[in-house]
Every structure is written in structure tokens, then in C-alpha cells.
Amino acid sequence: xxxxxxxxxxxxVAAKLFKEKGYSAVTxxxxxxxxxxxAASLYNHIESKQDIxxxxxxxxxxxxxxxxxxxxxxxxTCINKxxxxxxxxxxxxxxxxxxxxxxxxxxxxxxxxxxxxxxLRSDYENDFKTIxxxxxxxxxxxxxxxxxxxxxxxxxxxxxxxxxPKKEVINLKELTDDLSNILINGIAKE
Amino acid sequence: xxxxxxxxxxxxVAAKLFKEKGYSAVTxxxxxxxxxxxAASLYNHIESKQDIxxxxxxxxxxxxxxxxxxxxxxxxTCINKxxxxxxxxxxxxxxxxxxxxxxxxxxxxxxxxxxxxxxLRSDYENDFKTIxxxxxxxxxxxxxxxxxxxxxxxxxxxxxxxxxPKKEVINLKELTDDLSNILINGIAKE
DNA sequence: GTCTATACCGTGATAGAC
DNA sequence: GTCTATCACGGTATAGAC
Numbered sequence: 001x002x003x004x005x006x007x008x009x010x011x012x013v014a015a016k017l018f019k020e021k022g023y024s025a026v027t028x029x030x031x032x033x034x035x036x037x038x039a040a041s042l043y044n045h046i047e048s049k050q051d052i053x054x055x056x057x058x059x060x061x062x063x064x065x066x067x068x069x070x071x072x073x074x075x076x077t078c079i080n081k082x083x084x085x086x087x088x089x090x091x092x093x094x095x096x097x098x099x100x101x102x103x104x105x106x107x108x109x110x111x112x113x114x115x116x117x118x119x120l121r122s123d124y125e126n127d128f129k130t131i132x133x134x135x136x137x138x139x140x141x142x143x144x145x146x147x148x149x150x151x152x153x154x155x156x157x158x159x160x161x162x163x164x165p166k167k168e169v170i171n172l173k174e175l176t177d178d179l180s181n182i183l184i185n186g187i188a189k190e
Numbered sequence: 191x192x193x194x195x196x197x198x199x200x201x202x203v204a205a206k207l208f209k210e211k212g213y214s215a216v217t218x219x220x221x222x223x224x225x226x227x228x229a230a231s232l233y234n235h236i237e238s239k240q241d242i243x244x245x246x247x248x249x250x251x252x253x254x255x256x257x258x259x260x261x262x263x264x265x266x267t268c269i270n271k272x273x274x275x276x277x278x279x280x281x282x283x284x285x286x287x288x289x290x291x292x293x294x295x296x297x298x299x300x301x302x303x304x305x306x307x308x309x310l311r312s313d314y315e316n317d318f319k320t321i322x323x324x325x326x327x328x329x330x331x332x333x334x335x336x337x338x339x340x341x342x343x344x345x346x347x348x349x350x351x352x353x354x355p356k357k358e359v360i361n362l363k364e365l366t367d368d369l370s371n372i373l374i375n376g377i378a379k380e
Numbered sequence: 381g382t383c384t385a386t387a388c389c390g391t392g393a394t395a396g397a398c
Numbered sequence: 399g400t401c402t403a404t405c406a407c408g409g410t411a412t413a414g415a416c
Binding site for chain 3: 217218219229230233238239
């Protein structure tokens, strides 16, 4: 493990503050106080407040894109692909729950990178929907609206960052299995 | 239908802006421009920016509390209670998708009403969990962790405000039924 | 790499004329 | 009920000393 650079430290602390109050409500002075330095000193390590937001969001979004590429190109069944997607979200959300908050809530404050972010997101959703549609064709998945199914699963996965830090027990394998079961098989008996 | 008061109009327009950019990023000058008046004029109808946020969030939170009270006190089966909850969320989210954005994303910017809001939310979640636990006892619902089940269903319902306005067709009955089926019975065949 | 000092602008809100 | 004018404050960011 390389030691964390000062820039990485700033980004990590910023992400934590962004999660608590949102990008717009966090000031450079707050961030500086949390880092125990003066606001002006931050600018030796980052270019601007916007720069911090970009580094948080874009790297996460690209990680999801990469993960989805591997999953959608694999030869698994559709149900197994869905399980891999759930695993991907649990894994990333547990590693970086602060960053996930920005990804979910503050993407609209991106400036020059907004279009790029939107493309990554829409590509991801298209791949997700294709998996569901293939599953319907092959008979693995019920014949319901892919949009509604994707919405239901994806909003749950996108909210994991709220929920994972609250659980004392961080048995990620168990959480992945429980979620897979509930999202795929439902909660009703029989 | 009584005609909308100027105050109600301000709150409605503010909620729309809050949904797009978040409470902190919306300025009184933006809001005034959207209302086609000057910022100072807003203060004839509302006390402060905070006042607007409170009016949006607290009235919605209280509506949910009322709805949950009726449902949890009814003599329905647990599965039917869950269906009623889904219906409640679809109904409120379709009537006030802008306000739902603030309820979900900007509650932490409440000041004097923050504690009250948190109590309403935690009461709601406790009632929800009790319904699930009763369902497990009675054998209607699988023996899985109530926390995980509630998280999964509730995050989906809480995100409806993002999704409902995107659907051209606003057949709410159909959406309620589709969601009930997916959330309760899952998406896997058999 | 951090500091002090500061520039410059936008913020929420108020006073008082009309 | 809306306006203009204004206030006190806090926002991001830079310059230059150490």
C-alpha cells in the first residue's frame, strides 16, 4: 500500500463532507477546517472545488462501467449476471460509501464533465436493461416491464451507500446473498 | 378547487428548483427570476428560504405518517398492507414529485424542524418493519432479515419521484400493480 | 506546503418608496 | 404586492511571504 497523498486525503475528506451536506453546502473553508489547514492551502493540491467533485464522481462512474463490461460480456446466465451486478454494487459501495453519495446526489453539479458522466450512466443502464431483456427471452425472468424491474433493482443498489455504513456487521458476502435473494426471488412465501 | 395562493405558487416553483439543483444551490434570486419578480418581493409571502423548505418537507412527511397509520391499523393481511404502502408512495410521488425530491435529498438542511422530521421518519420505518415482522411470524413472508427487506422496498419507493415523471404513460394503477408484483414476488420465473 | 491578506462576487434578508 | 437600494456576511480563489 502506498501512503495516501495529500490530494487523496483531501478528496477522501471532501467526499465525507459532501455525503453529509451535499456539494453545494460544503465550503472550501469547512473542508480546510476538517483537514486542519487554511482554505488557501487546499489549492496547492487541487485545482478547484469542481476539480474535487470530478475526481470523486468520474473515477467511480468509470469503475462501474468497467465492472459492467466484464459482466455483460461474460457467458453467465442472466440471473447470474444480475447477481454479479449486485455484488459489484455492494463491493464498490462498501469500499467508498462517501463517494457513492456524490455519485448519486451531486452529479448535476458537474460542469465540463457532465456530458461524459451522463453518457457513462446511460451506457450502464442500457447494458443493464439488455441483460433483463435477454433473461425474459430465455425464460429465466418473468415477462414484466424491463424498465420497472431495472428501476426497482437499480434504485436499491444505488442506495446501498446510505445503508451499508449503518450495519455494524459488515459481512458483505451475506449482504450480497440476502439482497440477491430478495431482489430476484421476492419476499413472498411460495 | 380554490385558486393557488401566491405563497403556494412560490413553494411549488421552489420545490421544482430544489429537485433540479438541491436546496443549497438554489438562491432566492433564482427563485425570484422563476417567479418573474424580484427577490425582495418573495419575503411578502414567505418568512425565509428555510421556511419554504419546512413547508415542503414537513407537510409531505406528515402525509406519509397519516397514510401509514391507517394502513398499520387496518385488518388487512401483511402482504395487502405492503401493497397499500406501495400504493401510498405511488400516489404521493405522482402528485408531488418535486416535493418528494426535497424530502429525500434536502431534509438534512432543516434547522428547527430537523428533530421533528427525524422522529416522523423513524416512526414510519418502525411501523414498516413491524408489518414485515408480523408477516414473517404469520408465514406470509419469507424468513429473511426484515432490515434488508425494508431497505430494498423502501429505497425503491423513495426513488419513485425520479422515475414517475419520466414515464409518458402515467397509468398509476398499472405501475402500482407492476411494482407490487416485482417487489413482493421477485423477478425470477418459478 | 502552509500561512496571511485580500480581491471580487453572490448570498439571504431588510427598509422604505410607490 | 412589488420595487430599488442596501447591508453584513461568507463564497471561491489568488498573490506572495516564509
